[in-house]
Amino acid sequence: MTVSLRRDAPPAGSDAGRGRGPAPRSRSGRLLQRIRKGGLPYLFLLPALLLELLVHFVPMIFGILISFKQLTLFFIRNWTGAPWAGLGNYRLVVDVHGAIGSALLHSFVVTCAFTVLAVGLSWLFGTVAAILTQDSFRGRGALRTIFLTPFALPVYASVIIWAFMFQYNNGLVNELLHNVLGITSRPSFWLIGHNSFFALVIISIWRNWPFAFLCVMAGLQGIPRDLYEASAIDGAGIWQQIRRITMPSLRAVNQVLVLVLFLWTFNDFTTPFVLFGASAPSPADVVSIHIYNASFINWNFGEGSAMSVLMLIFLLLVTAVYLLGTSRRRNNA
Amino acid sequence: MRIIRVSAVAAAAAAVLALAACGGGTATGGSGGGNTKSTTLTYWASNQGATLQTDYSVLNPQLAKFKQQTGITVKVQVIGWADLLNRILAATTSGQGPDVVNIGNTWSASLQATGAFLPFNGSNFAQVGGESKFLTSAVGSTGAAGQPPAAVPIYSLAYALYYNKAMFAAAGIASPPATWSDLVADGKKLTHGGNYGLAVEGASIPENIHNVFILSKQMGGSFFDSAGNPTFTTPQNVAAVQQWVNFMATDHIVNPGDAQYDQNQSLSDFAKGKAGMLLWQAAGTALKADGMAAGAYGVAPVPVESGTPSSSNPDSMVAGINMAVFKDSKNQAAALKFVNFMTSQSESVKLNGEYGSIPPITSALTASPAANQEQTVLRNVLSTSAVAMPQVPKESQFETVVGTAVKNLFADAASGKPVSAATVKAQLSSAQQQMQG
Numbered sequence: 001m002t003v004s005l006r007r008d009a010p011p012a013g014s015d016a017g018r019g020r021g022p023a024p025r026s027r028s029g030r031l032l033q034r035i036r037k038g039g040l041p042y043l044f045l046l047p048a049l050l051l052e053l054l055v056h057f058v059p060m061i062f063g064i065l066i067s068f069k070q071l072t073l074f075f076i077r078n079w080t081g082a083p084w085a086g087l088g089n090y091r092l093v094v095d096v097h098g099a100i101g102s103a104l105l106h107s108f109v110v111t112c113a114f115t116v117l118a119v120g121l122s123w124l125f126g127t128v129a130a131i132l133t134q135d136s137f138r139g140r141g142a143l144r145t146i147f148l149t150p151f152a153l154p155v156y157a158s159v160i161i162w163a164f165m166f167q168y169n170n171g172l173v174n175e176l177l178h179n180v181l182g183i184t185s186r187p188s189f190w191l192i193g194h195n196s197f198f199a200l201v202i203i204s205i206w207r208n209w210p211f212a213f214l215c216v217m218a219g220l221q222g223i224p225r226d227l228y229e230a231s232a233i234d235g236a237g238i239w240q241q242i243r244r245i246t247m248p249s250l251r252a253v254n255q256v257l258v259l260v261l262f263l264w265t266f267n268d269f270t271t272p273f274v275l276f277g278a279s280a281p282s283p284a285d286v287v288s289i290h291i292y293n294a295s296f297i298n299w300n301f302g303e304g305s306a307m308s309v310l311m312l313i314f315l316l317l318v319t320a321v322y323l324l325g326t327s328r329r330r331n332n333a
Numbered sequence: 334m335r336i337i338r339v340s341a342v343a344a345a346a347a348a349v350l351a352l353a354a355c356g357g358g359t360a361t362g363g364s365g366g367g368n369t370k371s372t373t374l375t376y377w378a379s380n381q382g383a384t385l386q387t388d389y390s391v392l393n394p395q396l397a398k399f400k401q402q403t404g405i406t407v408k409v410q411v412i413g414w415a416d417l418l419n420r421i422l423a424a425t426t427s428g429q430g431p432d433v434v435n436i437g438n439t440w441s442a443s444l445q446a447t448g449a450f451l452p453f454n455g456s457n458f459a460q461v462g463g464e465s466k467f468l469t470s471a472v473g474s475t476g477a478a479g480q481p482p483a484a485v486p487i488y489s490l491a492y493a494l495y496y497n498k499a500m501f502a503a504a505g506i507a508s509p510p511a512t513w514s515d516l517v518a519d520g521k522k523l524t525h526g527g528n529y530g531l532a533v534e535g536a537s538i539p540e541n542i543h544n545v546f547i548l549s550k551q552m553g554g555s556f557f558d559s560a561g562n563p564t565f566t567t568p569q570n571v572a573a574v575q576q577w578v579n580f581m582a583t584d585h586i587v588n589p590g591d592a593q594y595d596q597n598q599s600l601s602d603f604a605k606g607k608a609g610m611l612l613w614q615a616a617g618t619a620l621k622a623d624g625m626a627a628g629a630y631g632v633a634p635v636p637v638e639s640g641t642p643s644s645s646n647p648d649s650m651v652a653g654i655n656m657a658v659f660k661d662s663k664n665q666a667a668a669l670k671f672v673n674f675m676t677s678q679s680e681s682v683k684l685n686g687e688y689g690s691i692p693p694i695t696s697a698l699t700a701s702p703a704a705n706q707e708q709t710v711l712r713n714v715l716s717t718s719a720v721a722m723p724q725v726p727k728e729s730q731f732e733t734v735v736g737t738a739v740k741n742l743f744a745d746a747a748s749g750k751p752v753s754a755a756t757v758k759a760q761l762s763s764a765q766q767q768m769q770g
Contacts, residue, residue, distance in 0.1 A: 073726060076426045077448050099766030168590045192536060192593045192744035277595065279538060279737040281744060296419060297733045298767070299443070 067305035076301065089306035100294075104307060106282070107290040111266060114197065114286055118204040119261045123254075125205065126212025131246065134220050144217070151210035159274040162203045166190035166275075191276065196284040203271055208261055219253035220246070255326045259319065266315065287311055372667045373406045375431035377420065379654055381488065381688045383622055385411045391687045399674050405667050407433075418729070424659065425449040432662040433671055436484055438474040438655045439722045439732065445476040445483035446726035451658040451665060452481040460666075461485055461673040471693035474651045474721035484655035486693035487676055488685055490614040491714040492543065492649035493707065494633045500528070500609040501631075509633035513548075513576065516610070516636045520586030523609035530586030532599035532608035535743035538736030541577070543650050544612060545739055546722060549573035550647050551638045556735070561725045565735060565765040566758055574739055575757045582746035592747035603630075614652045617707045618689040632707040634714055642718035649719040653693065691715055727768060734764035 066079070067089055075082035095101035129147060133140055150158065165172040167190075174187040190199045227245050236244065269288040272280055278297055280289045291311070295304025376396075382388045388411040396407045410431070412420055418440065424430025425447050436444060444450060451457060458464060458481070464472060471489045475482035494516075496509050504523050510516040520530020534540035549556065554569025564570070581587040588608070591599060597619065603611040604623035612635055613619075620630065635648040642648040656675060658668040674680060681697035691712055692698055698716075703709040722728060738760040746752050 073443060073447050076422065077428075079426065099763050103763075103767065168593055187590075189593060189744065189747060192740070193748050277536075279733065279740065282741060293733070296422070298730045299422070 063305050064309055066301055067309045069302045071301040071305075073299040076299070079301075082302070085302055089302045090310070093303060093306050093310065100303070103285075104287075104290065107285045107287050110197070110283065110285055111287040114201060114204070114284075115262060115265045117201050118208065118265045119258065121201075121205045122208040122261055122265075123212050123258060125209040126214075127216050127250075129209070129213045130216035130220055131242065133217070147213055148210045150206050151208075151214070155207070155270045156274055158207065159203060159271050162199075162206075163191065163275055166199050192281045194283045196276065196281045200272055200275065200284045200286070203275065204265055204268065207271065208265065212257055212261065215253055215257045216250060219250045223249045255323075259322060262322075263315065263319070371404060371406060372664050373408060374433060374662075374664055374667055374671055376407050376409045376671070377417070377431045377434040378409050378411045379417055379435035379437070380411055380413050381654070381690070383618070385413065391684065395675075395680060395684065399671065402674070403667075403670060405670065407671060421449070422447075428661045430659050430661060432659055432664055432668045434657055434659065435487065435654050436657055438471075438484070438486065438651065438653045440729055441474060441476045441483050441655055442724040443726055443729045444657070445480065449660060450483045451660050451662070451668075452483060453485060454481040457669060458482070458485075460669040461676060466676070466694060466696070468693040468695060468698070468716065470651050470715055470719050470721070471653060474653065474724065475655055477724050477726070484657035485672060485676060487654050487656045487681075488688060488690040489651065489653035489693040489715055490690050491652060491711045491719050492547070492612055492614050492635050493616075493710050493714065494635050495603065495611040495613055495616050495620070496631050496633065497603070497606060497609045498629060498631050500606060504609070509631060510636050511634075513636050513638055517580070517584045517586060520580070520584065520610065524586050528606070529588045529608045531580055531610045531612075532602045533580065533587050533591050533612070533743075534594045534597065534599045535581070535587075535592040535747070536595040536740050538595075538732060538740065541739035541743075542732045542736040543652070543722075545570075545573050545577050545735065546650060547635065547647060548576055548638075550720060555723075556731060557723045557725050561727075563727070563731065563765045563768045565761040565768075570761060571754055571757050574735075574742065574761065575752060575754055578739065578742045578746050578752050578757070581743060582752045589747040592743040615689050615691075615707070615711060617705075627705065627707075632710045634710060634718070642714070644718055644720060647718050647720040649714045651715065651719045651721045653690070730768060734767050735761065738764045 068085055068087075069075075069079070069082040070085040070088065071079055071082045092098065092100055093104050096105050133144060133147075168174060168187055171190065173190060174184075177183045178187045188195055190196065223245065227249075228241055231241055231245060267288055268286070269292065272284060272286050272289050273292070276284065276289070278289070278293060280286065287307075291304050291307045294307055295301050378388055378392055380388060382391060389409070392409050392411070396409060400406055414437075417436070421430070421434060421436065421444065424434075425444075430449075445452075453461070453475075467486055468489065471486035472482065475484050475486065494509055500523055501509075501519075504519070506519050506522060510519050516531070523530040533544075546556065549570050549572075552569040552572055554567055554573060556563065556565055556570060558564050581589060581591065588602070591602075599608070599611060600613065600616060600619050601623045602608045603616075604620050604625040617627065621627065634642055637646055637648055640646050656672050658665060658672060662668050675684070676694055678694060678696045678700055681692040681694040682701045685692040685697070686701065686704075691708070692701065698712065703712055723731065725731070742752050742757060742760060745756070
């Protein structure tokens with residue numbers, strides 16, 4: 001009797017409400033109980049969650065809303081009063097036969113080519129450098145530090161320096177290629193015309209490969225040395241070791257690395273903007289600059305937002321397909 | 334239950350705190366208006382001097398004088414040209430901006446269309462001295478025709494032809510060219526041994542657009558019809574663009590390297606004697622900074638196709654800076670007082686003298702005679718033969734799309750591609766289609 005009584009009595013110091021009633025084990029009651037037990041931390045997290053929504057999602061939703069509005073200079077002062085455009089902005093920017101749509105398509109193709117080249121080569125350089133510096137040798141630390149400097153420099157400063165180097169009249173690149181080495185018969189333009197695309201790719205690789213190097217280097221630390229020793233005893237050469245040990249072990253690192261590089265490069269605004277200013281030459285007219293122009297130079301924020309939303313959808317799709325594809329392959333392996 | 338209540342209160346308190354922090358941020362970041370003790374105005378000045386610091390040292394003594402006269406404090410912030418328009422747009426969108434702002438006068442109609450600025454209608458205009466106080470050509474670039482001006486002129490400029498006296502003498506050219514065919518002929522005489530006849534800013538959107546606009550005007554062309562719709566592909570506009578790019582493409586009097594200039598490199602090429610001629614607005618101060626003595630160059634009106642320059646055969650756009658009052662300003666009366674002060678005779682003489690620009694104030698013009706040949710030419714051009722850029726809402730868009738088209742054509746010309754009437758027309762047509770958006 002005493003035992004059962006003690007059991008029914010509320011524990012000392014607890015809320016009186018807890019012991020009240022015969023505790024009906026209904027669903028809502030259980031939920032309440034669960035909140036009471038474990039809900040407190042979540043309630044403390046709530047303000048942070050709300051602020052997070054405020055900071056990240058509200059602007060996104062506004063951006064999507066604006067893409068359905070005819071938000072031109074006549075309405076920016078009172079943008080809620082801008083007329084709804086329905087799908088008008090979208091129709092305009094996907095109409096590849098019109099001037100605006102075809103310009104966006106061109107810009108999209110340029111961006112894809114730029115991203116594939118820049119990410120591919122950044123990854124290649126980073127991986128090769130990481131593998132070459134995997135074995136310890138004299139000055140390895142210093143070399144690794146030097147490799148990482150482009151990544152550590154402020155973007156603006158480094159791109160301005162590149163812009164000087166790519167000058168036509170007195171740039172270092174033309175000086176080297178034309179005057180010293182005599183590779184080109186006459187100085188080339190790097191910041192206008194077709195070469196501007198390659199100038200952009202070169203700078204992007206220069207900036208991003210150290211990040212690939214850093215990630216792959218970290219990934220390499222996790223591969224047990226005995227694997228290499230064992231394979232060497234079995235007669236594997238360096239290529240076989242890279243193909244059968246290094247690469248498979250790096251798969252998880254590479255999966256994230258390539259995705260991050262892809263998103264950074266595709267969305268990169270600072271490099272082309274500092275290099276070319278607001279009006280990029282058409283061979284290097286990447287999407288970020290193109291959208292900036294549509295919004296801020298032409299003062300048509302509805303059109304700019306519609307382009308942004310399309311790019312967002314594209315990036316989401318690519319990311320989803322990529323993650324699904326790479327994860328499945330990993331599960332099968 | 335108590336736990337839930339406590340945490341709910343905590344959450345609410347946190348949210349309120351966060352909101353209060355936000356609110357505080359916006360208030361201090363805002364116009365700094367509503368001070369009850371004494372009125373404080375915020376003024377965004379454009380960068381007129383060699384550096385932002387120069388502007389502060391020119392403006393601050395004048396602002397102190399204004400405070401002495403009226404008791405109104407003016408907080409000035411000098412903003413570089415690269416940021417100014419975006420800052421104004423942001424201020425327009427948010428309603429949180431300065432009280433008074435300087436704008437490039439070609440933006441007037443575009444910004445007028447946003448409704449951001451206080452219109453200078455009868456009574457507002459009267460408070461800053463009325464229309465008769467200002468130079469007529471300068472008032473022509475303050476907003477769309479038939480509407481009260483969105484701004485008033487404060488500094489004016491015009492284009493002139495700068496030529497290197499020594500290079501002209503060495504080539505046996507007696508006087509500066511008065512027509513474009515003379516300019517090409519003289520340019521060819523000057524072009525040899527790495528030196529060129531003319532320096533242009535081939536990748537600069539504003540420079541391209543201003544020059545092409547004037548060439549088109551001289552041929553009787555126009556980039557907009559009377560209803561404000563773009564007419565970029567008319568034969569005159571095509572011919573004007575082609576003539577401008579052909580200085581490099583077929584006349585070869587412009588260094589192909591100029592195609593990528595957009596940081597005033599053409600100024601320094603002219604100052605160093607690498608080019609014999611330059612078309613620029615009040616280049617004197619900049620040339621001095623680049624080490625060219627005032628006696629080394631002559632100044633003449635920009636050439637025309639034929640005949641003599643006049644308002645119907647213009648040789649320059651009306652360049653300059655306007656001053657506007659934000660409609661959202663809480664101190665409009667004080668702001669108008671400040672505009673009146675900055676455009677008063679004595680201030681106009683003083684400020685324009687410091688910056689090497691021309692006072693757009695009639696009385697200031699008579700009170701300060703032209704100091705040198707450059708000033709004489711520029712003043713004459715501004716009062717007799719300069720026309721305003723199109724005063725339409727889409728002006729800034731027009732500058733961007735056509736300026737970019739010309740930049741692309743210069744890039745073609747520099748790499749040796751032919752620039753035919755058909756290529757020019759195609760570029761202009763694509764530019765015009767982008768205006769529809």
